[in-house]
Amino acid sequence: MTVFRKPASVKGALLALLLPAGIGLMALAWLVHGLLLDRMAREFVESRLQDEVAFLEHQIRDSDGKLDTLQTGDYFQDVFHHAFAIHSPSRTIISPKAWEPLLMPLVESDQDGTLRVHGSDIADAPSDILAYRQSFRVGDTPIVVIVSEDLGALKRSQSELHAWTAIVSILLILLLVSVIWLGINLSLRPVVTLKAALRRLQDGEISRIDVEAPEEFRPLVQQLNQLLDSLDQRLERSRDALANLSHSVKTPIAAVRQILEDEGRPLDNDLRHQMAVRLDDIDKQLDAEMRRSRFAGPQVGKSAYPLKQARDLLWMLGRLYPEKSFELSSPLAEESRWPIEEQDLNEILGNLLDNAGKWSSQCVELSLEQGNGVARIVVADDGPGVEKSEVANLGQRGLRLDQQMPGHGLGLAIVREIVTRYGGDISFMTGSSAGLRVVIEF
Amino acid sequence: MRLLLVEDDRLLADGLSGQLEKAGFSVDTTYTAREALILGEQEDYRVAVLDLGLPDGNGLDVLRKWRISHVSYPVLILTARGDWQDKVNGLKAGADDYLAKPFQTEELIARLNAIVRRSEGRVHSTVTAGRFELDENRQSLKLNDGTEHSLTGTEFRLLRCLMSRPGHVFSKEQLMEQLYNLNESPSDNVIEAYIRRLRKLVGNDTISTRRGQGYLFNDGV
Numbered sequence: 001m002t003v004f005r006k007p008a009s010v011k012g013a014l015l016a017l018l019l020p021a022g023i024g025l026m027a028l029a030w031l032v033h034g035l036l037l038d039r040m041a042r043e044f045v046e047s048r049l050q051d052e053v054a055f056l057e058h059q060i061r062d063s064d065g066k067l068d069t070l071q072t073g074d075y076f077q078d079v080f081h082h083a084f085a086i087h088s089p090s091r092t093i094i095s096p097k098a099w100e101p102l103l104m105p106l107v108e109s110d111q112d113g114t115l116r117v118h119g120s121d122i123a124d125a126p127s128d129i130l131a132y133r134q135s136f137r138v139g140d141t142p143i144v145v146i147v148s149e150d151l152g153a154l155k156r157s158q159s160e161l162h163a164w165t166a167i168v169s170i171l172l173i174l175l176l177v178s179v180i181w182l183g184i185n186l187s188l189r190p191v192v193t194l195k196a197a198l199r200r201l202q203d204g205e206i207s208r209i210d211v212e213a214p215e216e217f218r219p220l221v222q223q224l225n226q227l228l229d230s231l232d233q234r235l236e237r238s239r240d241a242l243a244n245l246s247h248s249v250k251t252p253i254a255a256v257r258q259i260l261e262d263e264g265r266p267l268d269n270d271l272r273h274q275m276a277v278r279l280d281d282i283d284k285q286l287d288a289e290m291r292r293s294r295f296a297g298p299q300v301g302k303s304a305y306p307l308k309q310a311r312d313l314l315w316m317l318g319r320l321y322p323e324k325s326f327e328l329s330s331p332l333a334e335e336s337r338w339p340i341e342e343q344d345l346n347e348i349l350g351n352l353l354d355n356a357g358k359w360s361s362q363c364v365e366l367s368l369e370q371g372n373g374v375a376r377i378v379v380a381d382d383g384p385g386v387e388k389s390e391v392a393n394l395g396q397r398g399l400r401l402d403q404q405m406p407g408h409g410l411g412l413a414i415v416r417e418i419v420t421r422y423g424g425d426i427s428f429m430t431g432s433s434a435g436l437r438v439v440i441e442f
Numbered sequence: 443m444r445l446l447l448v449e450d451d452r453l454l455a456d457g458l459s460g461q462l463e464k465a466g467f468s469v470d471t472t473y474t475a476r477e478a479l480i481l482g483e484q485e486d487y488r489v490a491v492l493d494l495g496l497p498d499g500n501g502l503d504v505l506r507k508w509r510i511s512h513v514s515y516p517v518l519i520l521t522a523r524g525d526w527q528d529k530v531n532g533l534k535a536g537a538d539d540y541l542a543k544p545f546q547t548e549e550l551i552a553r554l555n556a557i558v559r560r561s562e563g564r565v566h567s568t569v570t571a572g573r574f575e576l577d578e579n580r581q582s583l584k585l586n587d588g589t590e591h592s593l594t595g596t597e598f599r600l601l602r603c604l605m606s607r608p609g610h611v612f613s614k615e616q617l618m619e620q621l622y623n624l625n626e627s628p629s630d631n632v633i634e635a636y637i638r639r640l641r642k643l644v645g646n647d648t649i650s651t652r653r654g655q656g657y658l659f660n661d662g663v
Binding site: 294311318342 | 529
């Protein structure tokens with residue numbers, strides 16, 4: 001069982017990541033706020049208690065330790081928001097009176113500084129206080145001053161503040177969620193239009209995707225459109241080819257049938273020959289179309305291992321022409337790939353090598369190279385070569401397909417056609433030791 | 443000259459067998475792969491013509507089975523497809539030549555005579571060294587794990603030279619004699635490039651270098 005299933009949509013993934021993160025961070029902020037608030041309040045209260053003790057001490061010293069002369073009336077009520085106790089051997093003042101049981105033990109203890117009392121159970125007095133005690137002498141009179149604050153009240157106002165913070169936090173989270181939601185929806189809007197475009201494409205309303213896609217999706221749209229283009233081209237090509245073929249095959253078939261149906265006519269040699277010519281025509285047309293349909297042309301996701309294929313073909317031709325030597329020279333690694341469809345490469349190499357094998361006297365050399373983004377195929381033989389004036393005519397197919405003359409040069413014409421389809425160059429030259437040298441560059 | 447013709451189209455088979463008889467072959471005709479398998483192994487033919495598309499099986503499988511059971515006479519395959527991969531597969535399976543349908547009978551007879559002549563005096567000759575077996579007829583290297591690598595002309599000649607005397611050091615000059623090259627003066631680098639490629643096939647340690655002397659084939663590795 002999987003605890004966490006990966007969300008299937010981008011929207012889901014973003015939400016699944018951003019929402020818990022937002023909530024978690026907000027909760028952390030709230031907790032830290034609580035801690036800081038607590039600490040700050042305590043420090044503030046402590047320093048105020050200290051100030052007030054210092055103030056009282058100052059008053060007492062001014063009055064030379066005579067507590068009676070201290071003004072404890074309205075003035076104290078106004079200035080002091082805190083309970084206090086002043087103790088000298090002669091007199092003890094505690095205000096308010098109800099705190100007396102709480103403060104007396106502190107007066108009698110001899111520990112100065114910040115003191116904390118909690119959990120006391122005295123009527124009219126708080127259960128939890130913070131006090132500051134200071135003892136000093138005025139002349140010979142020892143005096144103790146304590147100022148204290150009701151922590152319960154402080155805590156109550158503190159937690160009220162904290163609660164408000166929580167409410168604000170939750171509101172902020174809701175705001176955050178809606179902003180995230182809005183952001184996701186806005187940034188994914190192109191996907192929705194893309195989806196709609198795809199649907200319209202499927203329904204045949206449009207023939208290409210024409211969407212202002214954001215940068216991230218542009219290659220996708222381009223690739224799709226390219227695929228559509230090549231699909232269209234292929235359909236058109238195969239229709240043309242079939243139409244061509246049908247046109248050029250039906251006539252010979254009709255002629256042969258005509259002869260066969262005519263029972264009165266004897267099958268003399270001339271007639272046999274004519275029938276054979278017609279059948280040959282059909283075969284040639286079929287052959288040419290088959291080859292054409294086999295060329296894939298440049299395609300996405302198709303590549304070939306040139307070395308492996310070259311090896312196989314060289315080996316095969318070595319078997320077919322046992323008295324000749326077929327050699328390979330290549331700096332390529334065994335696993336290197338070329339972005340050419342496998343059969344297309346086979347057709348190029350096979351036709352070139354077969355041609356060279358036919359004409360060579362001893363040796364055919366194939367070299368495969370690659371550099372600067374160019375793949376180079378060189379096939380050289382040591383045969384009689386080609387006259388300079390005829391080089392330009394090699395592999396030319398100036399005729400329409402259904403009038404194509406058979407025989408010599410068909411292989412080179414096929415090679416030229418494939419190379420052109422890949423946007424490559426083919427050139428013929430006289431080799432270093434006579435012979436013909438064919439160079440193909442992609 | 444006894445000839446086995448395997449072709450499932452009866453019209454073509456009968457016509458062909460008549461013309462082959464006229465050309466001096468004594469022809470046995472069969473229309474199925476099953477019968478071809480039995481006949482090919484039992485009878486001693488001089489040459490066979492094998493169609494690849496048979497109703498009850500693939501001609502290439504028949505050919506492979508023949509070769510496995512050491513049927514050694516030459517075989518010409520007839521194929522209707524005729525793309526290069528098809529031809530390579532045919533020869534790899536053990537054919538000696540191929541002809542694409544339709545063909546002229548004269549061409550078939552010329553090819554048959556050629557492969558018969560080529561196979562004359564041919565014996566099953568191999569050079570064995572260590573884990574490796576070099577098949578001279580097929581110009582290929584067999585490893586003892588059953589894999590087979592086809593070799594180009596010079597690769598084959600170099601390997602045959604090295605494997606003919608395992609442990610013997612051959613100088614670069616000696617190896618250079620095995621080289622066919624369009625360059626008039628091949629450099630030492632060419633030999634090194636070939637040795638590198640052969641090492642990829644047989645393993646680095648199998649062909650070792652003696653500095654300043656040459657190369658040797660280790661059959662013990």
